[in-house]
Each structure stands twice: as C-alpha cells, then as structure tokens.
Amino acid sequence: MKTSGPPATGTYPIYYSGSGWNAMLPARQPRTVLPRDTAFGTIVVGAGYTGLAAARRIAELEPDKSVLVIDAAPVAESSAGRNSGFLINLPHNTNMGGHASPLEVAHKQIRLYDAGLEWLKQLVDSNDIDCGWNPQGKYHAAATSDGVKNLKAALEQYREWGIPYTEIDPDALAAKFGTRYYRYGYHSPHNVFVQPAALIRGLADSLPANVYLLENEPVVALDGSGLFRVQTVRGTFQAERVILANNAFAKALGILRDRIIAIYTYAGMTPQLPEEELQKLGQNEEWGLIPANRLGTTLRRTQDGRFMVRSAYSYEREQALEQTKALLTDCYKRRYPNMASHGFEYLWGGTTALTRNGATFFGLVRPGLYASLGCNGAGVLKGSVYGKLLGEMAVGSQSPLLSDVLSLERPTWLPPEPFRRIGVVSTIRYQAKKAGLER
Numbered sequence: 030m031k032t033s034g035p036p037a038t039g040t041y042p043i044y045y046s047g048s049g050w051n052a053m054l055p056a057r058q059p060r061t062v063l064p065r066d067t068a069f070g071t072i073v074v075g076a077g078y079t080g081l082a083a084a085r086r087i088a089e090l091e092p093d094k095s096v097l098v099i100d101a102a103p104v105a106e107s108s109a110g111r112n113s114g115f116l117i118n119l120p121h122n123t124n125m126g127g128h129a130s131p132l133e134v135a136h137k138q139i140r141l142y143d144a145g146l147e148w149l150k151q152l153v154d155s156n157d158i159d160c161g162w163n164p165q166g167k168y169h170a171a172a173t174s175d176g177v178k179n180l181k182a183a184l185e186q187y188r189e190w191g192i193p194y195t196e197i198d199p200d201a202l203a204a205k206f207g208t209r210y211y212r213y214g215y216h217s218p219h220n221v222f223v224q225p226a227a228l229i230r231g232l233a234d235s236l237p238a239n240v241y242l243l244e245n246e247p248v249v250a251l252d253g254s255g256l257f258r259v260q261t262v263r264g265t266f267q268a269e270r271v272i273l274a275n276n277a278f279a280k281a282l283g284i285l286r287d288r289i290i291a292i293y294t295y296a297g298m299t300p301q302l303p304e305e306e307l308q309k310l311g312q313n314e315e316w317g318l319i320p321a322n323r324l325g326t327t328l329r330r331t332q333d334g335r336f337m338v339r340s341a342y343s344y345e346r347e348q349a350l351e352q353t354k355a356l357l358t359d360c361y362k363r364r365y366p367n368m369a370s371h372g373f374e375y376l377w378g379g380t381t382a383l384t385r386n387g388a389t390f391f392g393l394v395r396p397g398l399y400a401s402l403g404c405n406g407a408g409v410l411k412g413s414v415y416g417k418l419l420g421e422m423a424v425g426s427q428s429p430l431l432s433d434v435l436s437l438e439r440p441t442w443l444p445p446e447p448f449r450r451i452g453v454v455s456t457i458r459y460q461a462k463k464a465g466l467e468r
C-alpha cells in the first residue's frame with residue numbers, strides 16, 4: 030500500500046492511505062502465493078463484491094473446474110472495504126441528476142436488489158460472517174430548500190413504486206441526530222448496514238474450494254480470444270473464460286474506455302467516542318444519513334461508537350490527504366459545532382465507477398469475455414447480485430432475473446479527453462456549488 034507520493038492513475042487503484050474500516054479489524058494476511066497451475070477454467074479480475082460473487086457462482090455451478098480470482102490490492106483495501114456500508118435495496122439517487130427510474134425499470138431493479146440482499150444474508154449467516162449486519166433502514170435529510178424538493182420528488186417515486194417511508198420533521202430530526210442542521214427528512218426501511226471491510230473479508234475467506242484467490246497482484250494486460258492470456262506483475266495465466274470485475278480500471282485493459290470514468294470520494298472515521306460525546310449525536314445507537322444532493326455528505330454513527338463522514342469527489346485522481354481532512358472536518362463541524370473534537374482517526378479515499386447515464390455495463394464483451402462494470406457509487410448490493418448473475422450467464426444458465434438485468438439500459442458514450450475531463454470537472458464544481466449546505 031502506497032502512503033506517500035502522487036496518487037496513481039492507470040492500471041489499478043493505489044491510494045494515499047488504507048481503509049479505516051479495514052484498519053479497525055484484526056490483521057489479516059493477504060493471499061499472495063502464486064498458484065502452481067497457470068491454466069484455469071475461469072479467471073476473474075477484481076475481488077470486490079462483483080468479482081467474488083461471480084467467482085463463487087461459477088465455482089458452484091462448475092465444481093470440477095477451477096477459478097482464479099486476481100486482485101491488485103489485499104481484499105478490503107479496495108473500494109469494497111472503503112465504502113460507507115449502506116446496502117440499499119432500492120434504485121438509488123433517483124431524481125438527483127436525471128437518474129429517474131420509470132416504474133417498470135424500478136420494479137426490475139427492486140427485484141434484483143431484493144434477490145441480492147437475500148443471497149448475501151444467506152452467505153453471511155451460513156459462513157458466520159461477523160459484519161454487523163443491521164437491517165434498520167436509512168435516513169435521508171435535507172438542509173436546503175432545493176434538498177427538500179429533491180427528497181419530496183424521491184418520495185413521489187416511492188409512492189409510485191409502492192415503497193413505504195416515514196417523513197420526519199425538524200424537531201424529530203434534531204432528536205434523532207443531535208443537530209438542527211436539517212430541515213426535513215424521511216426514513217426508508219430499504220437498507221442494511223454492514224462493516225464493509227468485514228463483509229468483503231468474510232466473502233473472500235469463504236469462497237468454494239475450487240476458487241484460488243490471489244491478492245496484491247495487479248493484472249497488467251489481457252489478450253487473446255478463445256484462450257485468454259491474463260498477465261500480472263509476476264506471472265501469466267490462461268483461461269477460456271475471463272470475467273472483468275475491476276470497475277473503472279477495466280479501461281486500462283482496453284475495455285469500455287468510452288463509457289466509464291473513475292470518480293474518487295472520501296471518508297473520515299473518528300476514534301471511538303466517549304459516552305458524553307456520543308449523546309451529542311442523537312438518541313439512535315446506530316444510524317446512517319444520506320444527503321439530499323448527489324454532491325452532499327453522508328453520515329454514519331457506527332455500532333462501536335464512532336462517527337463517519339463521507340463527502341467530496343474528484344476526477345480520476347485522488348486528492349491530497351490534507352485537502353480531504355480539511356473538507357471532511359468542515360462538513361463535520363458545520364453539523365456538530367459542539368463536539369469536543371472534530372478529529373478523525375482514519376481518513377481515506379476510494380474509487381467508484383461512473384457512467385454518463387447511470388447504467389451499469391453487464392454481459393458479454395466478446396466471446397468468452399464477460400464484464401459487470403460501472404456500479405455508479407452504490408455497488409455493494411448491486412455488485413453482489415450482478416456478479417452472481419454474470420457468473421450464471423457465463424456458464425449458460427437462464428433465469429427471469431438474468432433477463433431483467435440484460436433488459437436494463439446500457440452505458441452511453443462519453444467524449445474523449447480533454448473534453449471528458451473538462452465536462453466532468455466543471456459538472457462536479459457546478460453541482461458542488463449548487464449543493465450548498467448539503468455538502
């Protein structure tokens with residue numbers, strides 16, 4: 030893990046600092062021993078939620094064949110262990126930037142996410158994965174009149190979809206969260222909280238016996254067809270089938286260069302807070318709050334008495350840690366001016382893969398090569414269910430859920446550089462300004 034110097038762009042993600050969620054867990058030894066075999070039935074690039082789900086499913090459906098999963102990072106040091114741990118089983122961020130979901134599409138997505146959540150829960154239970162699974166739903170709250178409009182528009186969609194919710198007035202918000210920062214909010218039961226690093230570790234460490242996991246081993250090239258050659262820093266492996274689950278970094282292997290971008294976002298985690306400080310964070314023991322603007326700030330009070338703040342975006346590069354610290358401290362202070370300290374024990378950045386129209390690429394790239402890429406910032410649950418279905422598709426299975434996912438919109442074209450950078454960076458700046466106090 031790199032800790033200083035410029036953040037990486039290119040073949041795989043390298044960060045200034047490790048994941049706070051992962052650092053809070055007991056040490057785990059990454060699996061870095063090269064396999065003796067170089068030929069596998071399937072090679073999966075990426076050991077996030079998508080890659081592990083695909084590998085697990087293929088290994089279950091083809092018990093006589095072997096699967097190699099390769100990741101550039103130790104498990105839980107990638108975005109899979111850097112995210113905020115919301116498992117949201119609804120279309121996310123609708124009406125906050127043109128991502129409206131027509132009824133039929135929304136119903137398909139909800140079916141997919143519900144199936145994914147049920148599957149993940151089975152895996153968590155059957156493998157005793159201690160990841161703080163808490164199905165207590167999530168809050169959305171607005172600090173501005175534009176934010177209120179966004180939330181009301183989202184609730185209009187909930188009504189159309191037949192989804193329950195509870196509206197919350199400013200006094201109740203203040204009691205729940207210990208701040209008068211927000212003027213309107215609602216609770217939606219469609220969310221489970223997890224400790225994301227614990228979940229991804231548990232999934233990686235419970236893979237079927239015919240899966241070989243290789244961590245800390247970047248894939249640097251992919252070529253061939255019929256028989257693919259996957260080249261890593263230390264070796265070359267072959268397989269008739271390759272699954273790409275490395276999100277925006279698939280671009281570096283020549284895939285979907287004109288469809289996907291990497292956007293970094295940032296989080297800070299406090300130390301465990303003393304009881305009198307925790308009381309300032311409201312009456313609920315564990316809660317999570319999603320902002321009313323895409324460029325807003327997510328908050329989480331964790332089961333073990335810490336506070337997490339996630340905010341800010343940057344294009345294709347990680348911003349400096351000092352900048353991250355200043356931004357997140359400001360977000361924290363504005364909401365909770367009375368805390369004794371606004372210090373973070375951990376600060377980190379992570380990547381998400383975004384597409385122009387919010388659609389994920391799912392399916393066949395060319396014969397033998399499959400991909401699920403572009404989770405658009407909400408990929409813990411989506412990645413899990415899409416990865417599972419991609420594994421099923423790759424072995425030739427069919428199901429109504431697979432038909433659903435194949436019927437969804439595909440990512441639209443993005444202009445080449447430098448127009449892409451100019452467009453994205455100015456959109457981030459404009460939206461951040463517009464977000465105002467939601468930031």
Ligand SMILES: Cc1cc2nc3c(=O)[nH]c(=O)nc-3n(C[C@H](O)[C@H](O)[C@H](O)COP(=O)(O)OP(=O)(O)OC[C@H]3O[C@@H](n4cnc5c(N)ncnc54)[C@H](O)[C@@H]3O)c2cc1C
Pocket residue numbers: 040041042074075076077078079080099100101102107108109110111112113114115116117246247248249274275276278279293294295296339378379380381401404405406407408409410411412
């Ligand atoms: C700060 C933050 C907060 C977030 N909060 C949430 C949230 O609360 N809920 C939610 O659903 N989503 C959230 N997300 C997004 C979520 O983390 C992603 O959507 C999710 O991790 C996507 O899973 P994935 O398996 O598709 O991709 P990833 O998790 O990105 O996995 C891709 C893997 O590919 C590996 N890789 C890349 N290039 C190479 C290469 N060349 N060779 C080998 N391996 C490679 C990476 O190391 C990585 O492990 C958040 C993201 C961040 C950064």
